[in-house]
Amino acid sequence: MLVARAPLRISIAGGGTDLPFYSSKFGGDLVSVAIDKYNYIILEEREFYNETFIRYMQNEVVKDIKDIKHTRVKAALEYNKLNEPIEITSLADVPSGTGLGSSSTYLVALLKAIHTYKGEDVSKKEVAEEAAHIEMGILKEPIGKHDQYMASFGGIRRLKIDKNGSVNVSVANISQSVLYDLSYNMLMFSTGVKRDAVNVISEQKINAESEESKMELMHIIKDIGKKIICALEEGDLTTFGKCLNDHWNAKKKFSNNMSSTIIDRYYNIGIENGALGGKIVGAGGGGFLLFYCEDKKRVLKEAMINAGLKELLFNFDFDGVKIVYDGR
Numbered sequence: 001m002l003v004a005r006a007p008l009r010i011s012i013a014g015g016g017t018d019l020p021f022y023s024s025k026f027g028g029d030l031v032s033v034a035i036d037k038y039n040y041i042i043l044e045e046r047e048f049y050n051e052t053f054i055r056y057m058q059n060e061v062v063k064d065i066k067d068i069k070h071t072r073v074k075a076a077l078e079y080n081k082l083n084e085p086i087e088i089t090s091l092a093d094v095p096s097g098t099g100l101g102s103s104s105t106y107l108v109a110l111l112k113a114i115h116t117y118k119g120e121d122v123s124k125k126e127v128a129e130e131a132a133h134i135e136m137g138i139l140k141e142p143i144g145k146h147d148q149y150m151a152s153f154g155g156i157r158r159l160k161i162d163k164n165g166s167v168n169v170s171v172a173n174i175s176q177s178v179l180y181d182l183s184y185n186m187l188m189f190s191t192g193v194k195r196d197a198v199n200v201i202s203e204q205k206i207n208a209e210s211e212e213s214k215m216e217l218m219h220i221i222k223d224i225g226k227k228i229i230c231a232l233e234e235g236d237l238t239t240f241g242k243c244l245n246d247h248w249n250a251k252k253k254f255s256n257n258m259s260s261t262i263i264d265r266y267y268n269i270g271i272e273n274g275a276l277g278g279k280i281v282g283a284g285g286g287g288f289l290l291f292y293c294e295d296k297k298r299v300l301k302e303a304m305i306n307a308g309l310k311e312l313l314f315n316f317d318f319d320g321v322k323i324v325y326d327g328r
Contacts (some may be wrong), residue, residue, distance in 0.1 A: 002042070002325065003040060003113075007034035007039060008100035009101045009148065010188070012031045013224070014028065015030055015221075017222045020142045024163055024164075031157070032157060034155060034156075034320065037094050037314055041223075042088070044087050045086055046085065050085055052065060052085055054068060065083045072106060073088060077114070080114050082312060086117070088110070091105060092106075099287025128153070131152070132148045135160075146159060149167055151320070151321060160169050161266045172232060180266055180320060182232070185293055188312045189311050191280075191287060203296075220250050228247065245276065247279060270289065275327035
């Protein structure tokens with residue numbers, strides 16, 4: 001039995017600039033942090049069976065991988081030519097559709113398990129690129145390379161994406177004391193609204209390509225993202241919090257699906273109760289609300305809980321994808 005895990009992530013700055021419609025013309029630049037909430041893949045040989053068993057929200061039993069309905073499992077096994085009886089079980093700390101990159105994280109953990117099962121030692125970058133190729137190249141999903149790289153590398157990372165799609169990964173130059181304050185002062189709450197990221201991203205692409213003003217908004221989002229990065233590296237977390245607010249206000253102008261009346265209400269409650277800034281994590285439309293709050297954390301928590309939201313407690317993850325158990 002093998003158990004692989006990969007961390008979910010919080011996009012902090014520059015989200016969306018990794019999408020090919022933008023990065024292929026202007027390059028992407030974003031900062032994100034992995035958190036200690038994970039997708040797990042359990043993979044084991046089915047020694048006395050001639051069928052593959054896949055367990056997720058549904059159960060699938062197939063004799064040939066071409067008959068698998070789970071698109072990521074099918075593509076990953078076909079790409080790696082693994083067509084023998086195995087059992088794949090997935091577990092998740094947080095539900096999908098909540099803006100934390102769970103779909104790509106699932107695939108990254110699965111690929112790590114597959115390569116380990118086959119006795120292949122692959123780097124974090126190779127896993128990230130393979131996941132991106134499967135999602136973007138094979139499955140033709142309109143996404144970027146943000147989630148795959150964060151799930152693979154972990155930590156707090158700056159991702160610079162060239163026009164040709166190559167990704168430069170670096171550790172954000174942030175001191176340990178600033179990292180501690182950042183972790184302590186960031187709060188995240190579930191809105192209870194699940195959404196399809198592909199639909200939100202597809203509309204974002206259409207808007208940007210059809211309206212020049214929308215593409216200008218992408219430039220503004222990228223510039224605010226750079227200000228956020230500078231604030232973090234300079235240890236100016238007050239400016240960081242305020243820039244988060246600017247970043248979210250810019251993102252909201254991009255699409256009607258980016259926010260909603262109920263999300264705006266929750267966000268305003270947060271700002272009125274001590275948050276310097278915040279944002280919806282991920283593509284938008286639902287999922288988790290992230291706030292940065294320095295002085296009134298207890299007041300903010302109480303206000304959000306009274307509004308019916310549930311807090312997600314988290315720390316940062318610095319491991320990235322890894323095998324946590326190998327019992328073969």
